[in-house]
Amino acid sequence: xxxxxxxxxxxxxxxxxxxxxxxxxxxxxxxxxxxxxxxxxxxxxxxxxxxxxxxxxxxxxxxxxxxxxxxxxxxxxxxxx
Numbered sequence: 791x792x793x794x795x796x797x798x799x800x801x802x803x804x805x806x807x808x809x810x811x812x813x814x815x816x817x818x819x820x821x822x823x824x825x826x827x828x829x830x831x832x833x834x835x836x837x838x839x840x841x842x843x844x845x846x847x848x849x850x851x852x853x854x855x856x857x858x859x860x861x862x863x864x865x866x867x868x869x870x871x
Contacts, residue, residue, distance in 0.1 A: 791828065792867040794821050799835065799860025808869070826868040835860040 793807045806822040809815045829846040836859055840852040844866075 792822070792825070792869055793864055794825065794867060795862045795864040797833075797860065797862035797864075799858060799862065810869075824870060825865065826870070828866045828868050831864050831866065833860065833862040833864065835862075 791809050793809075794804075795807065796804050801817065802819045804820055805817050806820065807815060807817040808822070829844050831842060831844040834841045835854070837857050838854050840854055842850045842852065844850070
């Protein structure tokens, strides 16, 4: 999957994170295409609590060990085969 994110708290205001099937992850500044939209989401991370609203999977509340602040609007995209 590929995640195109806009917001504060990441390395860059606009970034693309790619997760390969073998578990390797990497990110680049800006939008890396092509984009085949899978879902849209909003993520708010305050302290160790992350709230995620995804149009496909609904609302989730997650606990993380790291403390930070992020406010992100994102698009998940299928990887090109």
